[in-house]
Amino acid sequence: MFYIKRTYGPNKDWLHAWDEKWGTSCMGSKAKAMEFHSREEADASCERANANCRGYQDAPMPEGMKFTIHEEAALNHTGCVRQFSVG
Numbered sequence: 577m578f579y580i581k582r583t584y585g586p587n588k589d590w591l592h593a594w595d596e597k598w599g600t601s602c603m604g605s606k607a608k609a610m611e612f613h614s615r616e617e618a619d620a621s622c623e624r625a626n627a628n629c630r631g632y633q634d635a636p637m638p639e640g641m642k643f644t645i646h647e648e649a650a651l652n653h654t655g656c657v658r659q660f661s662v663g
Contacts, residue, residue, distance in 0.1 A: 577648050578618035579609045580625055584641040591625055591643065599628030600643075618645045 580591035582602050590609035593601040603609075612618040625643040630636070 578612040578615060579606060579646045579648065580612070580618065580622050580643050581646045582625070582629075582641065582643050584638065591621070594624075598630050600625050615645075615647075618647075 582589050582591070582600075589602040589604050590606045591600055592603050592605075592609055595601040610621070612621060622643050622645050626637075629643070631638055631641075
């Protein structure tokens with residue numbers, strides 16, 4: 577499963593929806609984030625988010641703020657979830 581994560585400084589949030597005014601809608605809850613089942617879907621959505629997200633008062637996204645792909649693997653043989661970020 578793939579998710580789109582936005583980082584800014586030490587903070588992060590997750591892509592929840594597409595928004596006409598702001599380009600994206602993001603919140604801190606990964607549990608409610610949009611899920612992408614393929615790397616191709618995630619790549620296209622990450623590219624769209626980086627191109628269309630707007631900052632405060634419709635300014636471009638601040639320098640250093642970017643969306644990246646986070647991949648979460650299925651349960652492994654020990655029953656643990658492996659997590660790693662890609663990008």
